Amino acid sequence: MTEKNYPKYTSAWLPYPMPGKAASPKDAARLELDAGLAYYGFDTPVILREEDLGEGYRIEVSEEAISIFAKEAGLLYGAFALLRDIALGKKPESCVQQPVYALRMLNHWDNMDGTVERGYAGRSLFFEGSRFDYDPERLRMYARILSSAGINTVALNNVNVHAPAQHLIDDLLPEVVEVAGILRPYGIRLLITVDFASPTYNGLSTADPLDEAVIAWWKQRTAAIYQQIPDLAGFVVKADSEYRPGPITYGRNQAEGANLLARALKPFGGTLVWRCFVYNCRQDWRDQKTDRPCAAYNTFMPLDGQFDDNVLLQIKNGPVDFQVREPVSPLLFSLKHTSRALELQLAQEYTGQQIDLYYMQEVWQEIFDLMPRNNISAICAVTNLGRDENWAGHDLAMANLYAYGRLCWNPDCLGEDMADQWAKLTYGKDCPAVDTITHMLHQSRSTYQKYNAPLGIGWMVEPHSHYGPNPEGYEYALWGTYLRADRNGVGIDRSSNGTGFAAQYPEELKKLYEDPTTCPEEMLLFFHRMPYDHVMKDGRTMIQRIYDDHFEGAEGAEQLLASWKTLEGQLPGDVFARVLDKMEKQVINARNWRDIVNTYFHRYSGAEDQKGRKIY
Amino acid sequence: MTEKNYPKYTSAWLPYPMPGKAASPKDAARLELDAGLAYYGFDTPVILREEDLGEGYRIEVSEEAISIFAKEAGLLYGAFALLRDIALGKKPESCVQQPVYALRMLNHWDNMDGTVERGYAGRSLFFEGSRFDYDPERLRMYARILSSAGINTVALNNVNVHAPAQHLIDDLLPEVVEVAGILRPYGIRLLITVDFASPTYNGLSTADPLDEAVIAWWKQRTAAIYQQIPDLAGFVVKADSEYRPGPITYGRNQAEGANLLARALKPFGGTLVWRCFVYNCRQDWRDQKTDRPCAAYNTFMPLDGQFDDNVLLQIKNGPVDFQVREPVSPLLFSLKHTSRALELQLAQEYTGQQIDLYYMQEVWQEIFDLMPRNNISAICAVTNLGRDENWAGHDLAMANLYAYGRLCWNPDCLGEDMADQWAKLTYGKDCPAVDTITHMLHQSRSTYQKYNAPLGIGWMVEPHSHYGPNPEGYEYALWGTYLRADRNGVGIDRSSNGTGFAAQYPEELKKLYEDPTTCPEEMLLFFHRMPYDHVMKDGRTMIQRIYDDHFEGAEGAEQLLASWKTLEGQLPGDVFARVLDKMEKQVINARNWRDIVNTYFHRYSGAEDQKGRKIY
Numbered sequence A, B: 001m002t003e004k005n006y007p008k009y010t011s012a013w014l015p016y017p018m019p020g021k022a023a024s025p026k027d028a029a030r031l032e033l034d035a036g037l038a039y040y041g042f043d044t045p046v047i048l049r050e051e052d053l054g055e056g057y058r059i060e061v062s063e064e065a066i067s068i069f070a071k072e073a074g075l076l077y078g079a080f081a082l083l084r085d086i087a088l089g090k091k092p093e094s095c096v097q098q099p100v101y102a103l104r105m106l107n108h109w110d111n112m113d114g115t116v117e118r119g120y121a122g123r124s125l126f127f128e129g130s131r132f133d134y135d136p137e138r139l140r141m142y143a144r145i146l147s148s149a150g151i152n153t154v155a156l157n158n159v160n161v162h163a164p165a166q167h168l169i170d171d172l173l174p175e176v177v178e179v180a181g182i183l184r185p186y187g188i189r190l191l192i193t194v195d196f197a198s199p200t201y202n203g204l205s206t207a208d209p210l211d212e213a214v215i216a217w218w219k220q221r222t223a224a225i226y227q228q229i230p231d232l233a234g235f236v237v238k239a240d241s242e243y244r245p246g247p248i249t250y251g252r253n254q255a256e257g258a259n260l261l262a263r264a265l266k267p268f269g270g271t272l273v274w275r276c277f278v279y280n281c282r283q284d285w286r287d288q289k290t291d292r293p294c295a296a297y298n299t300f301m302p303l304d305g306q307f308d309d310n311v312l313l314q315i316k317n318g319p320v321d322f323q324v325r326e327p328v329s330p331l332l333f334s335l336k337h338t339s340r341a342l343e344l345q346l347a348q349e350y351t352g353q354q355i356d357l358y359y360m361q362e363v364w365q366e367i368f369d370l371m372p373r374n375n376i377s378a379i380c381a382v383t384n385l386g387r388d389e390n391w392a393g394h395d396l397a398m399a400n401l402y403a404y405g406r407l408c409w410n411p412d413c414l415g416e417d418m419a420d421q422w423a424k425l426t427y428g429k430d431c432p433a434v435d436t437i438t439h440m441l442h443q444s445r446s447t448y449q450k451y452n453a454p455l456g457i458g459w460m461v462e463p464h465s466h467y468g469p470n471p472e473g474y475e476y477a478l479w480g481t482y483l484r485a486d487r488n489g490v491g492i493d494r495s496s497n498g499t500g501f502a503a504q505y506p507e508e509l510k511k512l513y514e515d516p517t518t519c520p521e522e523m524l525l526f527f528h529r530m531p532y533d534h535v536m537k538d539g540r541t542m543i544q545r546i547y548d549d550h551f552e553g554a555e556g557a558e559q560l561l562a563s564w565k566t567l568e569g570q571l572p573g574d575v576f577a578r579v580l581d582k583m584e585k586q587v588i589n590a591r592n593w594r595d596i597v598n599t600y601f602h603r604y605s606g607a608e609d610q611k612g613r614k615i616y
Helices: A025-040 A073-087 A136-149 A165-169 A173-186 A198-202 A212-228 A254-268 A292-303 A361-370 A395-409 A411-415 A418-427 A434-451 A507-514 A521-527 A542-565 A575-605 B025-040 B073-087 B136-149 B165-169 B173-186 B198-202 B212-228 B254-268 B292-303 B361-370 B395-409 B411-415 B418-427 B434-451 B507-514 B521-527 B542-565 B575-605
Strands: A046-050 A057-061 A066-070 A095-097 A103-110 A153-157 A189-193 A234-237 A271-275 A311-316 A339-345 A378-382 B046-050 B057-061 B066-070 B095-097 B103-110 B153-157 B189-193 B234-237 B271-275 B311-316 B339-345 B378-382
Touching: A025 A046, A025 A073, A025 A136, A025 A173, A046 A073, A057 A073, A066 A073, A073 A095, A073 A136, A073 A418, A103 A189, A103 A339, A103 A395, A136 A173, A136 A395, A153 A165, A153 A173, A165 A173, A165 A189, A165 A198, A173 A189, A173 A212, A198 A212, A212 A254, A234 A254, A254 A271, A254 A292, A254 A311, A292 A311, A361 A395, A361 A411, A361 A434, A378 A395, A395 A411, A395 A418, A395 A434, A395 A575, A418 A434, A434 A542, A434 A575, A507 A521, A542 A575, A575 B575, B025 B046, B025 B073, B025 B136, B025 B173, B046 B073, B057 B073, B066 B073, B073 B095, B073 B136, B073 B418, B103 B189, B103 B339, B103 B395, B136 B173, B136 B395, B153 B165, B153 B173, B165 B173, B165 B189, B165 B198, B173 B189, B173 B212, B198 B212, B212 B254, B234 B254, B254 B271, B254 B292, B254 B311, B292 B311, B361 B395, B361 B411, B361 B434, B378 B395, B395 B411, B395 B418, B395 B434, B395 B575, B418 B434, B434 B542, B434 B575, B507 B521, B542 B575
Parallel strands: A046 A066, A103 A153, A103 A378, A153 A189, A189 A234, A234 A271, A271 A311, A311 A339, A339 A378, B046 B066, B103 B153, B103 B378, B153 B189, B189 B234, B234 B271, B271 B311, B311 B339, B339 B378
Antiparallel strands: A057 A066, A057 A095, B057 B066, B057 B095
16 A cells, blocks of 8 residues: 555545645635545546535536536535545536535533543643644645535634633634634634623623613623624533523523524624533432433423523533433423524533444434434534544544534435445545454444443443443433432332323323333333343343343453454554554453442342353 | 639630740740749749759758759749649649650641641631631640640641641641640740652652652752751651652652651751651451551551661551550561650540540550650640640540640659549549549540440441441441441451451460460450450450440430539530530430440341340
8 A cells, every 4th residue: 555545634634635725615625626536536627616505515426527516615515525425436417506504513611721521632722821822824724624524614712611711702803804714715614612600700780681781781882793703603602501690690581591692693694503502410319200311301391482592502412411321301392482403512522432443324313313313403412532542542443523514414324324425535535444443433332332331321431531431420420310229120210100201291102211111221221220130132231131142242342342453553553553552452441341340230239140150 | 613713724724824925945844833822822932943854853841832843844844844833733742743755645636728637626726728727825725735744846737737737837838837836835845747759849850769859959948948947856747658759759758758857857856756657558358358457557567677767667556547445566576676755645636536535544544554754755646636625626535635644754653643633633633523424524435435446346337437337337338447247246356366466465464365265355356357246354244244234335425414413504615515515425426326326236146135125
């Protein structure tokens, strides 16, 4: 193999040499095509033609030429799509494409001190030492990677706005303007994550959303921002959540809080993205009535219809917090008069922290299998990116970013093998490692889930770090994250006989979840408290299923490692060694999960493993 | 009451106005006597006379005068003893006093960034912002408080030597010299806590204790230090423990490591204090053979006789780590040819963190009931002091410092009611609050122990912070701290049938501990794995005893609070309010312990409380 066949990994899935600076999306499209077509040895001329299709594009293929009809970013999306087909060895075909969602967002949880909350890929791409600090070339590289997948909106700063990030809307605005300028030619717009209490840092005595001075302050400030960044996508807010300030502080509800900002944004076409991650993070474990999964629905459903039309409620995919197995959030089914964004997490907080392999396409497939795509009007994901050379810490974790961008553009892509596409785009379609990598990615989720917290129960993780098992680490904590295991069984009854969470779903799903005999088994312990000797559909007891899963999961991790080892010499640069290091750590983690979870339940249940395997 | 009857709390138990600077201990003795005798209205003249009694003193009382015979610090100790008697309303009597232990030490775990490891009384008294930073007047106040109790040696810096504290022996030495100068007139000498790897920070390629260059480096450095501080007491070292460097790194044993430094100190009469807190802090919970309490004995016993005579092995009172109930460390019985120091912890890491009240005299009494006082030649304690106005965070925690100083001077004081003495000295012998405070101090240990981890098992604490319950927070961790509870029972068998720890004791104690029927019940789960239905001596089952203790403990905390509330208006300054705040927090903590420990064992055992009280 020659170096030419294998891109420098920092190019992610765009292996050809990065073109120079572009002045506009159209300019970028031309530059990318010139570089990419040459790299792939594609001779047919490609012509860019102006046509207003919003962000969409139309491709016409003839014998002599390929024409992309679009305007602005649409041209760039068309160019990237064409280059993707060529890279994958597909014959370009005429087509018309429109993105399904207008806002295709990434949230960075980056702090200005350079740390990244729940970041597993090194320090912040944007900040260091309480100020902006980035390589403009790398930022441009970042922008074209995002754009090539279909992402068009990013929030740079953490939803927990730590100092001095509250000044991104005033003192630090000139530097935000600079970043916006770097991203703009790639069709990417900024969101700014704001602190609801901002007026109080600026001389006002309150941030009460109904206070006239507060209203005026936000209007004035927002206008000043739009003067500098006319295409700003809007604001993101985490309010009244995990000690963040919000309208509740002032006796106002979430709609009153959101509308305050939405009205300031309205004249400029901006969107107010309001997170629904609101729950009691000071719960007493003795309180068995309060049930954290119920919180978002209980808070937001009564307000449905009261939010302005430029408010977008951002709802995590599950009702709790990105656990390894959660049902789809009931809010994603029930809100009727409010715009919703689905929030996913590419950062593998609970899913292996970019040490363990965890490819997410199947997770998203399951969401969209249940949830009509029109239930939402936007998608957001917490990024998995940082300053590491390979962007995501684990080289293979970039498959999630790729697949995520495609998902935002059109969930139909879930029908495609995006793992295979990503591997081919990244390492070359003829790279002998592609099939193994694709297979590993497809195995990864089931492997990880098997050795993790069983059957939807969640939260068996090490407190704070969230990596590795600590079954009762959170059992008596304030976060509403309880297993309530005892010698008889484990889990919380969330049916109508219990906390009633299942009743937040539409009738059909409610019926499915309410009844342990119909509840999907991988969600059994999310919805029900079950005895260890419960008989599963295949005849095994629940405890035996837990044991089996954990032995299989740890074996699976070993198999992933063995698969990777077959790839030595087939990958460019340090990719092999870097991933090998991760996978060796994953094997240890998987064994820890296996032994700790099995021991934990063995100690409670007293049940012996029917296969006589070692339980400590 | 008048303000004069009640000292400013910052004076601790020395209520009279602090005298000016003293040039020598004799000078200090004179100044203290002048100030104190006037304050207490004591008219008989007190005369200081030179006589070489080491650190001891002789008091002769006649009708006309009282004479204190001693030299240097002995005069000061005599003066403080006389003032103490007067303050307590005792008629001075002729006596001869000698300290039982020559080194009466305090270890500060202060870091130069200003934090205090396991500190619960504010930031460091000595350091801030990576440099020395102290109020010299306060340091003088600190010195006389220590001296008045009998303490004569302090180590300012943490046993975990964090940068830049390794430079206390070179670049920062001039500032150490200054502190030594402030403490010297009060008879207090410094120890410096050193980093075993120091030579490697100074150009050497190794810190191997047998390497000639290393030996020469320590000799040269030590000589240079003694040139500046001729009365330096010596060095303290935490080596090969919790990631600290030590001789094991170089394939050498603890004696080879300790002797390296001892030989450098020897020409100057210095002592090398070598901590015995050596264990495997990366244990795998699956490993049931390794048993942390065995570690210190296993490491040091084979080396008995190999340590130089100016090595002092510093041994924690229990074999693990200052847990709320531990047996006396077997090393304190078994070493025959090596000098030993008993290490206590005034800092209430596991005993309430100076939020919960925990008076320690009874703990020490139990140690000295078992261990002949001549088994040790020195005592050390980790301090409970910080920058808080009241020195120890909790005003009443100062009783532990007072009692500790007295203990170091002579363990006979354990026969006195030092709580009562402390309260009278601090608040005045006629203060109406004294009896209640004394009673509370005496109740505090049994109260705390009842609601904490039961029957000697330990480690049911929140990881890292060590405050509040988290029963399995450490269960699968690397620290060797396992409960191994299951549905049948709890604990580790440390008899000869189990890990063999009990066999480290002298025959009589070994027999006592080996057998669950003779093992003191408060240590039952330290030494044995027991079923929940084990019948205790009083006929209750073990699980019922656990429930009862925890209900009683939480009630006890409420009673302490109720007692304190009766003292409103009887104490000076903010003392009442400050302690009230602590005691209200203690009540919450005690309830958390009660409910979490009871629930934890109820979930495993399934046993109902025979009194039908609420278990969650």
